Amino acid sequence: MLQGIRARFPTLLAAAGATAAVGGYVVWTATRPALAATPASALSPDEWRSLKLVHKEQLTKTTNPVWLFRFALPDEKQVVGLPVASCLLTRAPITKKDGRPGWAIRPYTPITAPDARGHFDLAIKVYKQPSPGKVSTFFEGLSVGDSADFKGPLPKLSLSDIAKRKEVGLVAGGTGLTPMLQVATEALRQGLPLKLSFIFANVSEDDIVMRKHLDGLAAKHDNFRVYYVVDKATSKSWPGGVGFITKDMLKQHLPHPGPDSLVLVCGPPGMMGALSGDKLPDKSQGPLTGLLKELGFDESNVYKF
Numbered sequence: 647m648l649q650g651i652r653a654r655f656p657t658l659l660a661a662a663g664a665t666a667a668v669g670g671y672v673v674w675t676a677t678r679p680a681l682a683a684t685p686a687s688a689l690s691p692d693e694w695r696s697l698k699l700v701h702k703e704q705l706t707k708t709t710n711p712v713w714l715f716r717f718a719l720p721d722e723k724q725v726v727g728l729p730v731a732s733c734l735l736t737r738a739p740i741t742k743k744d745g746r747p748g749w750a751i752r753p754y755t756p757i758t759a760p761d762a763r764g765h766f767d768l769a770i771k772v773y774k775q776p777s778p779g780k781v782s783t784f785f786e787g788l789s790v791g792d793s794a795d796f797k798g799p800l801p802k803l804s805l806s807d808i809a810k811r812k813e814v815g816l817v818a819g820g821t822g823l824t825p826m827l828q829v830a831t832e833a834l835r836q837g838l839p840l841k842l843s844f845i846f847a848n849v850s851e852d853d854i855v856m857r858k859h860l861d862g863l864a865a866k867h868d869n870f871r872v873y874y875v876v877d878k879a880t881s882k883s884w885p886g887g888v889g890f891i892t893k894d895m896l897k898q899h900l901p902h903p904g905p906d907s908l909v910l911v912c913g914p915p916g917m918m919g920a921l922s923g924d925k926l927p928d929k930s931q932g933p934l935t936g937l938l939k940e941l942g943f944d945e946s947n948v949y950k951f
């Protein structure tokens with residue numbers, strides 16, 4: 647518990663430590679700026695807020711490429727204000743079927759830590775095929791200095807609920823990576839006693855977003871493993887899985903079903919259908935079906951993002 651609080655509020659605890667060590671007015675005034683230096687979250691769940699794009703970078707050069715978009719917060723000391731695990735909403739102007747102007751609204755999960763100051767990053771797959779995606783194409787067209795609208799947070803599953811289990815399996819396809827990265831990075835940063843096993847599926851090796859970062863996490867933390875699966879391997883020495891995710895891969899790389907385990911799933915509709923069944927149209931979890939059900943999991947130990 648203390649460890650979690652310590653990791654979350656290092657500045658405040660450092661300041662409190664200084665007060666205890668030295669005491670008195672001088673240190674109190676030194677402590678004040680640290681407390682005052684935590685402005686409110688930049689986003690609101692109730693109103694759209696316009697933020698400026700300050701950096702744009704292509705992460706994969708694939709048919710549907712992934713881009714990183716960095717947005718500045720109004721104050722450089724501000725945090726985006728999204729607890730793990732949650733996402734934000736953004737919107738793009740569209741022309742509706744009846745010719746009137748409207749908005750396409752989509753959720754995205756920042757890949758920056760929840761306490762990152764002054765900015766947040768989104769990794770967005772830009773859909774060009776089978777036809778251009780409305781919101782991702784809008785983002786691709788933004789130039790540094792342009793703005794986009796955001797709202798949030800949209801809470802998903804809290805890290806404290808995830809941490810009630812001992813073993814957590816993460817299964818993602820493509821940019822379904824982003825919520826998994828949010829959960830894994832924060833759980834590892836807080837030193838939570840969780841065993842995390844990640845199965846990450848992509849079309850090709852070139853499509854694997856942030857592979858170096860994931861490999862770095864696995865090298866640094868004994869309790870984090872990642873197993874990559876690609877539709878088609880191009881190199882002969884490919885160490886991961888090939889084809890769609892199979893029951894055997896799940897059996898081998900995920901925790902066993904039980905009260906101490908949890909599996910988080912996020913991916914395109916086809917993958918969700920095969921592994922767990924997709925969420926219902928009203929965005930509720932819906933029944934568990936697919937390979938995870940066949941392996942003995944039930945609704946209490948699978949969460950669909």
Ligand SMILES: Cc1cc2nc3c(=O)[nH]c(=O)nc-3n(C[C@H](O)[C@H](O)[C@H](O)COP(=O)(O)OP(=O)(O)OC[C@H]3O[C@@H](n4cnc5c(N)ncnc54)[C@H](O)[C@@H]3O)c2cc1C
Pocket residue numbers: 733750752753754755756768769770771772773774775776777778779780781782783821822824825951
């Ligand atoms: C909780 C959550 C978090 C997410 N986080 C991220 C993230 O961090 N990064 C990210 O890249 N994505 C993320 N997504 C997905 C994202 O919200 C969008 O769904 C995605 O970017 C596509 O939106 P779009 O408007 O660009 O494309 P759309 O206009 O919705 O189209 C997407 C693709 O599907 C095709 N398509 C559309 N309709 C049909 C149809 N009826 N039949 C067949 N094909 C169709 C289009 O041609 C296009 O290729 C997240 C989703 C959820 C639910």
